[in-house]
Amino acid sequence: MDSARYPFVKGHGTENDFVLLPDPDGTLDLDPVLVRAICDRRAGIGADGVIRVVPTAAVPGHQDVAGSAPWFMDYRNADGSLAQMCGNGARVFARFLVDAGWQQPGRFAFLTRAGIRTADLAADGDVSVEMGPVRIVGVSTAELAGRTFTGTVADVGNPHLVCRVAPGLRLEGLDLSAAPGHDPIVFPDGVNVEFVDDSAGEVRMRVFERGVGETRSCGTGTVAVAAEQLHRAGRTSGRVLVRVPGGAVTVTLEAAVGSDGGTPEAGFGGAVLTGPAVLVASGELRPAALRSPADTGAAAGSRA
């Protein structure tokens, strides 16, 4: 894609920001170096991630679902790595599809690496995405500035560790400029770490995202946090408002149903993430000007 210019759209969901690259012909050749260059906040456009918008029919191995989920969300973290799912990205992706006239407002399905997801949106207003089941997997720890945080392991399609901040420790005081340490046995592919304070009667969260660094919001992270809140309270379903530095989202969790009527595993059968998704700019990408021979492959916020 070096010699050409390509359209892009910039958007965000609660200030978790993305560059969307429409690829209706399925011909864009995205590689990690280019993704890092696009996401660079000084020499590029600047974003937490890149989302290629490509017809499912053009994605090898997925043509069978192209009829029910016509578009594939090809999400990449700012360091160029692939992730299974991005909740805020999914809401911005849905907003883009409607804005581009590629989907009608209302309910529609699309494909992600975590499977098919369904969006629901009006022409303006909040966007909801059904995020699929949430599994509560166990307990692990994160290390931050010499402190050990014990947290709940949650699988939202991608891996999360939800750590509650001990009384007396200020959420705002945590230094998230470097990746928290994690157990590589539990998280062989890295993890998104959420730090949570609910001591003042509302659920507040900061996050260090795998492949990105600290972000202003993480949709799958808010789902993990809401699941941990309800699970700890012994509830099998419910709704939680989660405040993040970039705003607030609502997570609605549905009860899990065990297979064959048996006891369901810990977690929730489904989650709906609702919040704003805004497109703020569009323009033309010049890949040749973006590529940097100095790129060493270092992540924006390197993994532990």
Ligand SMILES: N[C@@H](CCC[C@H](N)C(=O)O)C(=O)O
């Ligand atoms: N910001 C996203 C999560 C993006 C993927 C994550 N960094 C990972 O590697 O799993 C969200 O809104 O969910």
